[in-house]
Amino acid sequence: MSVAKVAVVTGGGTGIGKAVALALSHEGFGVVIGGRHREPLDRVAAEARTEKLEVVPVVADVRDPSAVRAMFARVKELFGRVDLLFNNAGTNARAVPLEELTYKEWQTVIETNLTGAFLCTQEAFRMMKEQQPRGGRIINNGSISAHVPRPNSAAYTASKHAMTGLTKSTSLDGRAYDIACGQIDIGNADTDMTQPLREPKMSTTDVARAVVYMASLPLDANVQFMTVMATRMPYIGRG
Numbered sequence: 001m002s003v004a005k006v007a008v009v010t011g012g013g014t015g016i017g018k019a020v021a022l023a024l025s026h027e028g029f030g031v032v033i034g035g036r037h038r039e040p041l042d043r044v045a046a047e048a049r050t051e052k053l054e055v056v057p058v059v060a061d062v063r064d065p066s067a068v069r070a071m072f073a074r075v076k077e078l079f080g081r082v083d084l085l086f087n088n089a090g091t092n093a094r095a096v097p098l099e100e101l102t103y104k105e106w107q108t109v110i111e112t113n114l115t116g117a118f119l120c121t122q123e124a125f126r127m128m129k130e131q132q133p134r135g136g137r138i139i140n141n142g143s144i145s146a147h148v149p150r151p152n153s154a155a156y157t158a159s160k161h162a163m164t165g166l167t168k169s170t171s172l173d174g175r176a177y178d179i180a181c182g183q184i185d186i187g188n189a190d191t192d193m194t195q196p197l198r199e200p201k202m203s204t205t206d207v208a209r210a211v212v213y214m215a216s217l218p219l220d221a222n223v224q225f226m227t228v229m230a231t232r233m234p235y236i237g238r239g
Helices: 015-026 038-050 065-079 103-130 154-177 204-216
Strands: 005-010 029-035 055-059 084-087 136-141 179-187 225-229
Touching: 005 015, 005 065, 005 103, 015 029, 015 038, 015 055, 015 084, 015 204, 029 038, 029 065, 038 055, 055 065, 065 103, 084 103, 084 204, 103 136, 103 154, 103 179, 136 154, 136 204, 154 179, 179 204, 204 225
Parallel strands: 005 029, 005 084, 029 055, 084 136, 136 179, 179 225
Antiparallel strands: none
C-alpha cells in the first residue's frame, strides 16, 4: 500500500484507540490497529471503509512477544515502514484494597499496560532505525494516574507511573536515531473502562485531536508530556 505515513495503534478496536485510528486515517495515515479480539477490530475497519478510509486490523496480544513481532512484520509487509506508534492498549484491575489484589490481576495489568508498550516500542525502534528516511514517533498513553492515584488502584497506578519512565528512556534513547517519544495523560475519556465512574467525562474525539496534533509535528519538535482531561473531573487537588 502507498501512503504518506504509517501508524500502528494498539488497543485499536474500541474507545480511545478506535477514535485515534480513525482520526489518523482522516489525516492521511495508513493505519494498522492491533488488539486481542477480531470482532471489534473488524468493526472499526468496516466503519473506516464507509468513510473511504483504510484501516488494517491485526489480531495481536501485546503481552506476547511473538504476536508483537508478527504484527510489525505485517506492517513492514504492507507498508515497508512505520512512522508512528501509539501505545494505547491497556486494562485495569478490580478496585479492591491492595492486600486483596491477586497476583494474577497484578500481572495482567503490568504485562498489558507496561510490558506490552515496551515490546511494541522495541519493534518500532528496530524498524525506525533501519528504514529510509530514518526515524519516527512513539506516543504513549499514560494517564492522570501517572501523576496521582485513585484509591485501591495499585496495579494500574504502578503501570502508569512506570509508563512515564519508559517514555523518558525512549525519548532519550531515540534521539540518536531521529525517534521522538511523548506521552499523553488522559483523564476520564468516555470509554468502557470509565463507565463505572460517576464523574465528568469528555469525548474520545477530543483525545484523538490531541494525539493527531502530537503526531503531526516534524521530528525535530516533540510534545514530551500532554495532559488532556474532562474540565470538571476531580484531578486537581484530589487525594
